[in-house]
Amino acid sequence: MNLEELDNKTLYCSHCNATMSDNDKFCGHCGMPLVPEKVGKERRVVYLIVAFYAFFLLHTIVSFFIYEEEITLTRELWVEGIFILSTIIFCLMDWKRILALFTAQGVPLWAWGISILFPIVTGFSVYYGMDVINSFLEVEDNNVFWEYFTYENPVLWAMIFYVLIPPIFEELAFRGFLFNQLRLLLNPTVTIIATAVLFALVHFSFVSMLWIFPFGMALGYLRFRFKTLWLGMIIHFIHNLIVVSLDYYYFDSTFFYEDLIF
Template sequence: MAYRSAPSFCRSCGTPRSKPGEACEACGAPAEVVTATPEDPSRTARRFFSALALYFVLLGTLLLPFALAVQWDAAMLDRLLVVDTVLVIAWAVAHRKDVGPRLRNRGRLGSWVLATALVPVTVGLALGNVELMRSFLYVEPIDPSSAYAMAGHPLWIALLANALQPAVVEELAFRGVIFGALERVMEPRTVVVVTALMFTVLHLAMLGFVFLVAMGLLLGWLRLRSGSLYPAMWLHLCHNAVMLVLQWPS
Protein backbone atom coordinates (compact mmCIF):
# COMPACT_ATOMS: atom_id res chain seq x y z
CA MET A 1 0.00 0.00 0.00
CA ALA A 2 1.28 3.50 -0.71
CA TYR A 3 1.62 5.21 2.66
CA ARG A 4 2.07 8.94 3.25
CA SER A 5 3.17 8.20 6.81
CA ALA A 6 4.54 5.16 8.60
CA PRO A 7 1.87 2.42 8.83
CA SER A 8 0.38 1.58 12.21
CA PHE A 9 1.05 -2.15 11.77
CA CYS A 10 4.07 -4.25 10.88
CA ARG A 11 3.94 -5.34 7.25
CA SER A 12 6.05 -8.41 8.08
CA CYS A 13 3.96 -9.95 10.89
CA GLY A 14 0.83 -7.78 11.04
CA THR A 15 1.36 -6.76 14.68
CA PRO A 16 0.17 -3.22 15.51
CA ARG A 17 3.15 -0.90 16.04
CA SER A 18 3.07 1.02 19.30
CA LYS A 19 5.85 3.21 17.88
CA PRO A 20 5.37 3.36 14.10
CA GLY A 21 8.77 4.92 13.48
CA GLU A 22 10.71 2.14 15.22
CA ALA A 23 11.42 -1.56 14.63
CA CYS A 24 8.59 -4.03 15.26
CA GLU A 25 8.57 -5.22 18.87
CA ALA A 26 7.16 -8.63 17.88
CA CYS A 27 9.35 -9.77 14.97
CA GLY A 28 12.13 -7.19 14.87
CA ALA A 29 11.31 -5.97 11.36
CA PRO A 30 12.81 -2.53 10.71
CA ALA A 31 10.65 0.56 10.65
CA GLU A 32 8.80 1.27 7.42
CA VAL A 33 10.78 3.55 5.16
CA VAL A 34 8.46 6.34 4.07
CA THR A 35 9.35 8.17 0.90
CA ALA A 36 8.33 11.71 0.16
CA THR A 37 6.35 10.63 -2.90
CA PRO A 38 3.76 7.86 -2.49
CA GLU A 39 3.47 5.14 -5.08
CA ASP A 40 1.47 5.98 -8.16
CA PRO A 41 -2.11 4.77 -7.50
CA SER A 42 -2.37 3.57 -11.09
CA ARG A 43 0.61 1.26 -10.53
CA THR A 44 -1.02 -0.14 -7.40
CA ALA A 45 -4.22 -0.70 -9.37
CA ARG A 46 -2.34 -2.46 -12.18
CA ARG A 47 -0.72 -4.83 -9.69
CA PHE A 48 -4.07 -5.51 -8.06
CA PHE A 49 -5.86 -6.34 -11.31
CA SER A 50 -2.86 -8.31 -12.58
CA ALA A 51 -3.01 -10.50 -9.47
CA LEU A 52 -6.75 -11.02 -9.96
CA ALA A 53 -6.08 -11.92 -13.59
CA LEU A 54 -3.63 -14.61 -12.47
CA TYR A 55 -6.25 -16.05 -10.15
CA PHE A 56 -8.93 -16.27 -12.83
CA VAL A 57 -6.49 -17.66 -15.39
CA LEU A 58 -5.56 -20.44 -12.94
CA LEU A 59 -9.23 -21.06 -12.23
CA GLY A 60 -9.85 -21.24 -15.96
CA THR A 61 -7.15 -23.86 -16.48
CA LEU A 62 -8.92 -26.05 -13.91
CA LEU A 63 -12.41 -25.53 -15.31
CA LEU A 64 -11.45 -26.04 -18.96
CA PRO A 65 -10.99 -29.83 -18.69
CA PHE A 66 -14.48 -30.07 -17.16
CA ALA A 67 -15.92 -27.98 -19.98
CA LEU A 68 -14.21 -30.16 -22.57
CA ALA A 69 -15.13 -33.38 -20.73
CA VAL A 70 -11.48 -34.41 -20.67
CA GLN A 71 -10.56 -37.45 -18.61
CA TRP A 72 -8.58 -36.61 -15.47
CA ASP A 73 -5.70 -39.00 -15.98
CA ALA A 74 -2.01 -38.64 -15.15
CA ALA A 75 -1.11 -37.26 -18.58
CA MET A 76 -3.74 -34.52 -18.35
CA LEU A 77 -2.67 -33.64 -14.81
CA ASP A 78 0.95 -33.40 -15.95
CA ARG A 79 0.02 -30.96 -18.71
CA LEU A 80 -2.02 -28.90 -16.26
CA LEU A 81 0.87 -28.75 -13.79
CA VAL A 82 3.27 -27.56 -16.49
CA VAL A 83 0.88 -24.86 -17.71
CA ASP A 84 0.18 -23.59 -14.19
CA THR A 85 3.87 -23.59 -13.30
CA VAL A 86 4.79 -21.52 -16.36
CA LEU A 87 1.95 -19.08 -15.71
CA VAL A 88 2.80 -18.54 -12.06
CA ILE A 89 6.52 -18.08 -12.73
CA ALA A 90 5.73 -15.51 -15.42
CA TRP A 91 3.45 -13.58 -13.06
CA ALA A 92 5.98 -13.81 -10.23
CA VAL A 93 8.62 -12.25 -12.46
CA ALA A 94 6.20 -9.47 -13.38
CA HIS A 95 5.45 -8.94 -9.65
CA ARG A 96 9.07 -9.34 -8.54
CA LYS A 97 8.96 -6.18 -6.41
CA ASP A 98 6.38 -7.88 -4.19
CA VAL A 99 7.60 -11.47 -4.47
CA GLY A 100 11.36 -10.93 -4.48
CA PRO A 101 11.74 -9.74 -0.87
CA ARG A 102 9.68 -12.71 0.35
CA LEU A 103 11.93 -15.13 -1.51
CA ARG A 104 15.13 -13.50 -0.26
CA ASN A 105 13.81 -13.72 3.31
CA ARG A 106 14.26 -17.34 4.42
CA GLY A 107 12.25 -16.83 7.59
CA ARG A 108 13.33 -17.34 11.17
CA LEU A 109 13.91 -20.80 12.61
CA GLY A 110 10.85 -20.40 14.82
CA SER A 111 8.61 -20.04 11.77
CA TRP A 112 9.99 -23.26 10.28
CA VAL A 113 9.48 -25.08 13.57
CA LEU A 114 5.94 -23.74 13.81
CA ALA A 115 5.19 -24.81 10.23
CA THR A 116 6.45 -28.31 11.01
CA ALA A 117 4.41 -28.48 14.21
CA LEU A 118 1.26 -27.56 12.28
CA VAL A 119 1.55 -30.56 9.94
CA PRO A 120 -0.23 -32.99 12.34
CA VAL A 121 -2.95 -30.38 12.81
CA THR A 122 -3.63 -29.94 9.09
CA VAL A 123 -3.39 -33.68 8.41
CA GLY A 124 -5.84 -34.36 11.24
CA LEU A 125 -8.27 -31.78 9.84
CA ALA A 126 -7.99 -33.28 6.36
CA LEU A 127 -8.51 -36.86 7.56
CA GLY A 128 -11.45 -35.73 9.66
CA ASN A 129 -12.97 -34.07 6.62
CA VAL A 130 -12.49 -37.25 4.56
CA GLU A 131 -14.12 -39.38 7.25
CA LEU A 132 -17.03 -36.94 7.52
CA MET A 133 -17.64 -37.16 3.78
CA ARG A 134 -17.58 -40.95 3.87
CA SER A 135 -19.63 -41.50 7.03
CA PHE A 136 -22.31 -38.84 6.81
CA LEU A 137 -22.46 -37.74 3.19
CA TYR A 138 -21.62 -41.13 1.67
CA VAL A 139 -19.24 -39.44 -0.74
CA GLU A 140 -15.81 -40.73 -1.64
CA PRO A 141 -13.43 -37.75 -1.91
CA ILE A 142 -11.55 -37.28 -5.16
CA ASP A 143 -7.88 -38.14 -4.78
CA PRO A 144 -5.76 -36.70 -7.64
CA SER A 145 -2.85 -38.96 -6.69
CA SER A 146 -4.92 -42.01 -7.62
CA ALA A 147 -4.44 -41.09 -11.29
CA TYR A 148 -0.70 -41.58 -10.87
CA ALA A 149 -1.14 -44.88 -9.07
CA MET A 150 -3.51 -46.14 -11.78
CA ALA A 151 -0.99 -45.11 -14.45
CA GLY A 152 1.65 -47.21 -12.71
CA HIS A 153 3.83 -44.29 -11.67
CA PRO A 154 6.03 -44.72 -8.58
CA LEU A 155 5.30 -42.84 -5.39
CA TRP A 156 8.13 -40.35 -5.89
CA ILE A 157 6.59 -39.13 -9.16
CA ALA A 158 3.29 -38.56 -7.39
CA LEU A 159 5.12 -36.70 -4.61
CA LEU A 160 6.70 -34.36 -7.16
CA ALA A 161 3.36 -33.71 -8.86
CA ASN A 162 1.04 -33.59 -5.84
CA ALA A 163 3.29 -32.36 -3.04
CA LEU A 164 6.28 -30.38 -4.30
CA GLN A 165 4.72 -28.65 -7.29
CA PRO A 166 1.57 -27.41 -5.47
CA ALA A 167 3.58 -26.31 -2.44
CA VAL A 168 5.91 -24.15 -4.49
CA VAL A 169 3.61 -22.94 -7.26
CA GLU A 170 0.44 -22.36 -5.23
CA GLU A 171 2.31 -20.51 -2.49
CA LEU A 172 4.16 -18.43 -5.07
CA ALA A 173 0.78 -17.52 -6.57
CA PHE A 174 -1.35 -17.03 -3.45
CA ARG A 175 1.05 -15.95 -0.72
CA GLY A 176 3.42 -14.33 -3.22
CA VAL A 177 1.80 -12.56 -6.18
CA ILE A 178 -1.78 -12.26 -4.92
CA PHE A 179 -0.93 -11.58 -1.26
CA GLY A 180 1.64 -8.96 -2.25
CA ALA A 181 -0.80 -7.11 -4.49
CA LEU A 182 -3.70 -7.23 -2.04
CA GLU A 183 -1.68 -6.02 0.95
CA ARG A 184 -1.13 -2.76 -0.90
CA VAL A 185 -4.84 -2.01 -0.67
CA MET A 186 -5.99 -4.00 2.39
CA GLU A 187 -5.00 -4.57 5.99
CA PRO A 188 -2.72 -7.63 6.35
CA ARG A 189 -5.19 -9.72 8.35
CA THR A 190 -7.88 -9.03 5.77
CA VAL A 191 -5.50 -10.22 3.07
CA VAL A 192 -4.98 -13.49 4.98
CA VAL A 193 -8.74 -14.12 4.99
CA VAL A 194 -9.31 -13.09 1.37
CA THR A 195 -6.46 -15.21 0.02
CA ALA A 196 -7.67 -18.18 2.11
CA LEU A 197 -11.12 -17.93 0.52
CA MET A 198 -9.61 -17.60 -2.97
CA PHE A 199 -7.40 -20.61 -2.24
CA THR A 200 -10.47 -22.60 -1.20
CA VAL A 201 -12.50 -21.78 -4.30
CA LEU A 202 -9.61 -22.62 -6.63
CA HIS A 203 -9.50 -26.19 -5.32
CA LEU A 204 -13.06 -26.82 -6.58
CA ALA A 205 -13.81 -28.99 -3.55
CA MET A 206 -16.70 -27.37 -1.73
CA LEU A 207 -17.23 -30.45 0.46
CA GLY A 208 -13.79 -29.72 1.85
CA PHE A 209 -14.62 -26.05 2.44
CA VAL A 210 -13.91 -25.98 6.19
CA PHE A 211 -10.56 -27.73 5.89
CA LEU A 212 -9.44 -25.68 2.89
CA VAL A 213 -10.32 -22.39 4.57
CA ALA A 214 -8.44 -23.45 7.70
CA MET A 215 -5.44 -24.49 5.60
CA GLY A 216 -5.51 -21.21 3.69
CA LEU A 217 -5.68 -19.21 6.91
CA LEU A 218 -2.72 -21.07 8.41
CA LEU A 219 -0.63 -20.62 5.27
CA GLY A 220 -1.47 -16.92 5.09
CA TRP A 221 -0.73 -16.48 8.78
CA LEU A 222 2.68 -18.10 8.34
CA ARG A 223 3.39 -15.78 5.43
CA LEU A 224 2.34 -12.78 7.50
CA ARG A 225 4.17 -13.86 10.63
CA SER A 226 7.45 -14.80 8.97
CA GLY A 227 7.56 -12.29 6.14
CA SER A 228 8.75 -15.20 4.00
CA LEU A 229 7.16 -17.66 1.58
CA TYR A 230 9.26 -20.62 2.68
CA PRO A 231 7.56 -21.64 5.97
CA ALA A 232 4.18 -21.71 4.18
CA MET A 233 5.71 -23.72 1.34
CA TRP A 234 7.16 -26.14 3.89
CA LEU A 235 3.82 -26.68 5.65
CA HIS A 236 2.07 -27.12 2.30
CA LEU A 237 4.71 -29.59 1.09
CA CYS A 238 4.73 -31.68 4.27
CA HIS A 239 0.94 -31.78 4.49
CA ASN A 240 0.49 -32.91 0.90
CA ALA A 241 3.31 -35.46 1.19
CA VAL A 242 1.90 -37.03 4.37
CA MET A 243 -1.62 -37.20 2.93
CA LEU A 244 -0.30 -38.75 -0.28
CA VAL A 245 1.69 -41.42 1.55
CA LEU A 246 -1.29 -42.25 3.78
CA GLN A 247 -3.65 -42.61 0.82
CA TRP A 248 -1.23 -44.27 -1.61
CA PRO A 249 -2.46 -47.78 -2.49
CA SER A 250 -0.34 -50.50 -0.90
Protein backbone atom coordinates in the same frame (compact mmCIF):
# COMPACT_ATOMS: atom_id res chain seq x y z
CA MET B 1 -1.45 9.29 -17.35
CA ASN B 2 -0.07 11.35 -14.49
CA LEU B 3 1.01 14.87 -13.70
CA GLU B 4 4.67 15.63 -13.18
CA GLU B 5 5.44 18.43 -10.77
CA LEU B 6 8.71 20.03 -11.85
CA ASP B 7 8.61 22.88 -9.38
CA ASN B 8 6.45 23.98 -6.49
CA LYS B 9 3.82 25.77 -8.60
CA THR B 10 3.91 24.48 -12.17
CA LEU B 11 2.38 21.15 -13.24
CA TYR B 12 3.07 19.48 -16.55
CA CYS B 13 1.16 16.88 -18.54
CA SER B 14 3.24 13.69 -18.57
CA HIS B 15 1.92 12.88 -22.06
CA CYS B 16 2.79 16.05 -23.99
CA ASN B 17 4.61 18.12 -21.32
CA ALA B 18 2.18 21.04 -21.66
CA THR B 19 1.80 23.41 -18.70
CA MET B 20 -1.23 22.58 -16.57
CA SER B 21 -3.21 23.95 -13.67
CA ASP B 22 -3.63 21.79 -10.58
CA ASN B 23 -7.42 22.08 -11.06
CA ASP B 24 -7.41 20.72 -14.62
CA LYS B 25 -8.99 17.32 -15.27
CA PHE B 26 -7.93 17.15 -18.93
CA CYS B 27 -4.88 18.46 -20.75
CA GLY B 28 -5.78 21.58 -22.76
CA HIS B 29 -3.11 20.74 -25.32
CA CYS B 30 -3.55 17.01 -26.04
CA GLY B 31 -6.95 16.41 -24.41
CA MET B 32 -5.80 13.38 -22.42
CA PRO B 33 -7.35 12.82 -18.97
CA LEU B 34 -5.05 13.58 -16.08
CA VAL B 35 -4.89 10.59 -13.76
CA PRO B 36 -2.92 10.97 -10.54
CA GLU B 37 0.04 8.61 -10.36
CA LYS B 38 -1.32 6.85 -7.26
CA VAL B 39 -4.65 6.15 -8.97
CA GLY B 40 -2.83 4.81 -12.01
CA LYS B 41 -0.77 2.41 -9.90
CA GLU B 42 -3.80 1.21 -7.96
CA ARG B 43 -5.68 0.62 -11.19
CA ARG B 44 -2.82 -1.50 -12.51
CA VAL B 45 -2.82 -3.55 -9.30
CA VAL B 46 -6.57 -4.16 -9.62
CA TYR B 47 -6.12 -5.27 -13.23
CA LEU B 48 -3.38 -7.70 -12.20
CA ILE B 49 -5.50 -9.17 -9.39
CA VAL B 50 -8.51 -9.62 -11.69
CA ALA B 51 -6.32 -11.15 -14.42
CA PHE B 52 -4.69 -13.48 -11.90
CA TYR B 53 -7.92 -14.78 -10.44
CA ALA B 54 -9.72 -14.99 -13.80
CA PHE B 55 -6.89 -17.03 -15.28
CA PHE B 56 -6.55 -19.46 -12.37
CA LEU B 57 -10.31 -19.90 -12.05
CA LEU B 58 -10.52 -20.66 -15.78
CA HIS B 59 -7.58 -23.04 -15.46
CA THR B 60 -9.34 -24.82 -12.58
CA ILE B 61 -12.63 -25.15 -14.48
CA VAL B 62 -10.95 -26.41 -17.67
CA SER B 63 -8.87 -28.86 -15.63
CA PHE B 64 -12.01 -30.15 -13.92
CA PHE B 65 -13.66 -31.02 -17.23
CA ILE B 66 -10.44 -32.48 -18.65
CA TYR B 67 -10.06 -34.79 -15.66
CA GLU B 68 -13.77 -35.67 -15.71
CA GLU B 69 -13.35 -37.10 -19.21
CA GLU B 70 -10.15 -39.05 -18.62
CA ILE B 71 -6.98 -38.63 -16.59
CA THR B 72 -3.79 -39.46 -18.46
CA LEU B 73 -0.19 -38.62 -17.71
CA THR B 74 0.08 -36.49 -20.85
CA ARG B 75 -2.98 -34.42 -19.94
CA GLU B 76 -1.78 -33.97 -16.39
CA LEU B 77 1.63 -32.83 -17.60
CA TRP B 78 -0.04 -30.23 -19.82
CA VAL B 79 -2.35 -28.98 -17.05
CA GLU B 80 0.44 -28.75 -14.48
CA GLY B 81 2.85 -27.29 -17.01
CA ILE B 82 0.44 -24.45 -17.85
CA PHE B 83 -0.10 -23.81 -14.13
CA ILE B 84 3.65 -23.64 -13.47
CA LEU B 85 4.36 -21.43 -16.49
CA SER B 86 1.54 -19.00 -15.70
CA THR B 87 2.67 -18.75 -12.07
CA ILE B 88 6.19 -17.92 -13.19
CA ILE B 89 4.90 -15.26 -15.61
CA PHE B 90 2.83 -13.55 -12.92
CA CYS B 91 5.71 -13.71 -10.44
CA LEU B 92 8.10 -12.13 -12.94
CA MET B 93 5.89 -9.03 -12.88
CA ASP B 94 6.82 -8.58 -9.21
CA TRP B 95 10.04 -10.56 -9.08
CA LYS B 96 12.02 -8.28 -6.77
CA ARG B 97 9.48 -8.37 -3.95
CA ILE B 98 8.85 -12.09 -4.40
CA LEU B 99 12.58 -12.85 -4.39
CA ALA B 100 12.82 -10.97 -1.09
CA LEU B 101 10.40 -13.51 0.43
CA PHE B 102 12.96 -16.29 0.06
CA THR B 103 14.66 -15.43 3.31
CA ALA B 104 14.96 -17.05 6.71
CA GLN B 105 16.23 -13.91 8.39
CA GLY B 106 14.31 -13.01 11.53
CA VAL B 107 12.38 -16.28 11.69
CA PRO B 108 12.62 -17.61 15.28
CA LEU B 109 13.27 -21.24 16.11
CA TRP B 110 9.75 -21.76 17.46
CA ALA B 111 8.28 -20.73 14.09
CA TRP B 112 10.31 -23.44 12.36
CA GLY B 113 9.02 -25.89 14.95
CA ILE B 114 5.44 -24.87 14.22
CA SER B 115 6.05 -25.30 10.49
CA ILE B 116 6.87 -28.97 11.19
CA LEU B 117 4.33 -29.81 13.90
CA PHE B 118 1.34 -27.92 12.45
CA PRO B 119 1.16 -29.86 9.13
CA ILE B 120 1.50 -33.17 10.98
CA VAL B 121 -1.66 -32.27 12.90
CA THR B 122 -3.49 -30.95 9.83
CA GLY B 123 -2.39 -33.83 7.62
CA PHE B 124 -3.84 -36.55 9.83
CA SER B 125 -6.83 -34.46 10.95
CA VAL B 126 -7.84 -33.53 7.42
CA TYR B 127 -7.34 -37.04 6.06
CA TYR B 128 -9.45 -38.82 8.66
CA GLY B 129 -11.84 -35.90 9.15
CA MET B 130 -12.65 -35.74 5.44
CA ASP B 131 -13.13 -39.50 5.44
CA VAL B 132 -15.84 -39.11 8.10
CA ILE B 133 -17.47 -36.19 6.27
CA ASN B 134 -17.43 -38.04 2.93
CA SER B 135 -19.02 -41.08 4.57
CA PHE B 136 -21.71 -38.92 6.15
CA LEU B 137 -22.45 -37.16 2.84
CA GLU B 138 -22.15 -40.46 0.94
CA VAL B 139 -19.44 -38.98 -1.25
CA GLU B 140 -16.99 -41.42 -2.82
CA ASP B 141 -13.53 -41.24 -1.30
CA ASN B 142 -11.08 -40.28 -4.03
CA ASN B 143 -7.78 -42.00 -3.33
CA VAL B 144 -5.09 -40.40 -5.48
CA PHE B 145 -3.67 -43.79 -6.44
CA TRP B 146 -6.89 -44.72 -8.20
CA GLU B 147 -5.74 -42.16 -10.76
CA TYR B 148 -2.04 -42.97 -10.79
CA PHE B 149 -1.83 -46.74 -10.36
CA THR B 150 -1.91 -47.32 -14.12
CA TYR B 151 1.04 -44.96 -14.61
CA GLU B 152 4.58 -46.22 -14.70
CA ASN B 153 6.14 -45.16 -11.37
CA PRO B 154 2.82 -44.05 -9.80
CA VAL B 155 4.40 -43.07 -6.47
CA LEU B 156 6.89 -40.81 -8.23
CA TRP B 157 4.17 -39.01 -10.19
CA ALA B 158 1.96 -38.67 -7.11
CA MET B 159 4.87 -37.09 -5.27
CA ILE B 160 5.57 -34.70 -8.13
CA PHE B 161 1.97 -33.61 -8.76
CA TYR B 162 0.76 -33.53 -5.15
CA VAL B 163 3.78 -33.12 -2.89
CA LEU B 164 6.28 -31.02 -4.86
CA ILE B 165 4.41 -28.78 -7.31
CA PRO B 166 1.62 -27.41 -5.05
CA PRO B 167 3.83 -26.31 -2.12
CA ILE B 168 6.20 -24.47 -4.42
CA PHE B 169 3.95 -22.94 -7.05
CA GLU B 170 0.72 -22.45 -5.08
CA GLU B 171 2.68 -20.61 -2.40
CA LEU B 172 4.43 -18.52 -5.05
CA ALA B 173 1.09 -17.72 -6.68
CA PHE B 174 -1.10 -17.03 -3.64
CA ARG B 175 1.21 -16.08 -0.77
CA GLY B 176 3.70 -14.54 -3.17
CA PHE B 177 2.23 -12.66 -6.13
CA LEU B 178 -1.42 -12.35 -5.07
CA PHE B 179 -0.59 -11.48 -1.45
CA ASN B 180 1.83 -8.76 -2.60
CA GLN B 181 -0.75 -7.19 -4.92
CA LEU B 182 -3.62 -7.29 -2.42
CA ARG B 183 -1.38 -5.82 0.26
CA LEU B 184 -0.93 -2.70 -1.89
CA LEU B 185 -4.67 -2.04 -1.62
CA LEU B 186 -5.83 -3.70 1.61
CA ASN B 187 -4.81 -3.97 5.25
CA PRO B 188 -3.07 -7.17 6.46
CA THR B 189 -6.20 -8.79 7.93
CA VAL B 190 -8.30 -8.34 4.80
CA THR B 191 -5.38 -9.42 2.61
CA ILE B 192 -4.96 -12.67 4.57
CA ILE B 193 -8.70 -13.40 4.39
CA ALA B 194 -9.02 -12.51 0.70
CA THR B 195 -6.01 -14.63 -0.23
CA ALA B 196 -7.39 -17.59 1.73
CA VAL B 197 -10.81 -17.24 0.06
CA LEU B 198 -9.33 -17.19 -3.44
CA PHE B 199 -7.00 -20.07 -2.53
CA ALA B 200 -9.99 -22.14 -1.39
CA LEU B 201 -12.18 -21.29 -4.37
CA VAL B 202 -9.68 -22.36 -7.02
CA HIS B 203 -9.53 -25.82 -5.44
CA PHE B 204 -13.08 -26.20 -6.77
CA SER B 205 -14.40 -28.37 -3.95
CA PHE B 206 -17.10 -27.18 -1.56
CA VAL B 207 -16.40 -29.89 1.02
CA SER B 208 -12.64 -29.28 0.91
CA MET B 209 -13.21 -25.58 1.54
CA LEU B 210 -14.05 -26.53 5.14
CA TRP B 211 -10.34 -27.03 5.77
CA ILE B 212 -8.62 -25.28 2.85
CA PHE B 213 -9.87 -21.83 3.91
CA PRO B 214 -8.53 -21.96 7.51
CA PHE B 215 -5.39 -23.67 6.20
CA GLY B 216 -4.90 -20.76 3.79
CA MET B 217 -5.53 -18.29 6.64
CA ALA B 218 -2.73 -19.88 8.68
CA LEU B 219 -0.31 -19.81 5.75
CA GLY B 220 -1.22 -16.20 5.00
CA TYR B 221 -0.64 -15.13 8.59
CA LEU B 222 2.79 -16.77 8.70
CA ARG B 223 3.74 -15.17 5.40
CA PHE B 224 2.73 -11.74 6.73
CA ARG B 225 4.20 -12.23 10.21
CA PHE B 226 7.64 -13.40 9.12
CA LYS B 227 7.87 -12.00 5.56
CA THR B 228 8.94 -15.34 4.10
CA LEU B 229 7.53 -18.09 1.89
CA TRP B 230 9.65 -20.83 3.42
CA LEU B 231 7.34 -21.57 6.34
CA GLY B 232 4.29 -21.88 4.09
CA MET B 233 6.14 -24.10 1.64
CA ILE B 234 7.35 -26.42 4.41
CA ILE B 235 3.86 -26.68 5.94
CA HIS B 236 2.24 -27.25 2.55
CA PHE B 237 4.86 -29.89 1.66
CA ILE B 238 4.57 -31.90 4.89
CA HIS B 239 0.76 -31.74 4.88
CA ASN B 240 0.50 -33.02 1.31
CA LEU B 241 3.19 -35.65 1.94
CA ILE B 242 1.19 -37.08 4.85
CA VAL B 243 -2.06 -37.16 2.85
CA VAL B 244 -0.44 -38.87 -0.16
CA SER B 245 1.40 -41.32 2.11
CA LEU B 246 -1.85 -42.28 3.84
CA ASP B 247 -3.54 -42.72 0.47
CA TYR B 248 -0.73 -45.06 -0.56
CA TYR B 249 -0.96 -46.97 2.72
CA TYR B 250 -4.70 -47.58 2.38
CA PHE B 251 -4.74 -48.19 -1.36
CA ASP B 252 -5.65 -51.79 -2.22
CA SER B 253 -4.12 -52.63 -5.59
CA THR B 254 -5.73 -56.08 -5.63
CA PHE B 255 -9.18 -54.54 -5.29
CA PHE B 256 -8.22 -52.09 -8.04
CA TYR B 257 -7.49 -54.84 -10.53
CA GLU B 258 -10.61 -56.81 -9.57
CA ASP B 259 -12.72 -53.72 -10.13
CA LEU B 260 -10.94 -53.08 -13.43
CA ILE B 261 -11.63 -56.62 -14.69
CA PHE B 262 -15.20 -57.10 -13.47
